[in-house]
Structures are given as structure tokens and as C-alpha cells.
Amino acid sequence: LSGCMVTEVGCCYLASALKSTSHLKELDLSYNYPGELGVKLLSDRLSDQ
Template identity: 55%
Template sequence: LNSCDLTEKSCDIVASALQSSNSPLRDLDLSYNNLGDSGVELLCAGLMSPNCRLQRLDISYNNLGDSGVELLCAGLRSPNCKLQRLGLNSCKLTEKSCNIVASALQSSDSPLRDLDLSYNNLGDSGVELLCAGLMSPNCKLQ
């Protein structure tokens, strides 16, 4: 579903599908859309559902910013989240996002194994924060 001009309303529908007990969805590409914070919040409701089987989510090239990543990381900390690969390429993330992501990586509940943060404005201090998360014994990134 990349480049489909999806918005918050679409995220509500996708979140409902993720929460369905018979959803076969394992891989979802929502890159190049207009999801926004409210859309990400709705997606997180789907990710936190015990029925969600999603393992890969690409939301690159959406204007999420730090607040959107904060919402997303709340979903990653859920014991029900099965997400192993997450694409956040070119999402207007900053150093603040790095602190939030590092915290999620340190969570024992986060199953994340692959994370793409390329083409964001993380800066040196942001990368230092990420490294702290990577050094956690709970971090599963490979």
C-alpha cells in the first residue's frame, strides 16, 4: 500500500484488519503516505492486539516526527507486538526520537531485529543515544 495517499482513516481500517483473529497479514508497506501521528496511534492499537501477526512494517517517507515515533515505540513495548522489522527511513526524526527508540530497544518485550533509520536528522548525540540502546542485553537487533 505504498504511495496510495493513505491517511488516518485508512490506518483505522488497517488496524482493524490487524486485530482480526483471522488476519494473515505478516508484511505491510505503508511508505510514501500521509499517516501522521493519529494514523500511527491507530496502527499501534493493531500492533498491540494479541491477534496481530505482523512481522514487518515499513512506514518510511511519512512525516511522523518525534511524536509519531513515541506512539509507535509504545506499541513496540507491548508483549503482544511481534514486529521484527521496522522501516522509518526519511520520517523527519531527530535526536529526541533516538532516545525514545533506544528506550524501546532496551525493553525485554520488543521483538525488533531490524531497524532502518536512514535519512533522518539524528546527529551525533542521537547516534550515541541509540548506541546505549544497542548495548542493552534486551536489544535483539542484528
């Protein structure tokens, strides 16, 4: 998802989707705009797995 203009809202959707997906090995969010909340949501979700 590099360069896809993912924002905090998009990160909320990604974090929600990660609840049901345990096969993800890599997620490239470089050149996006996740904001502090988006980073926290994704970080928390990934640390739960």
C-alpha cells in the first residue's frame, strides 16, 4: 500500500481488517499519512497478534 494516500481513517479500516487476518507477513505503508492515531491503532493491532 506504499503511496496509496492511506490516512487515519484508512488505518482504522486496516486495523479492523487485521482482526480477521493472521496471514499478513508484511505491510508497507511508506509514503502515506496515517497520523498518530493510525500508527497507534495499527501498532496495537499488530502487537496483539
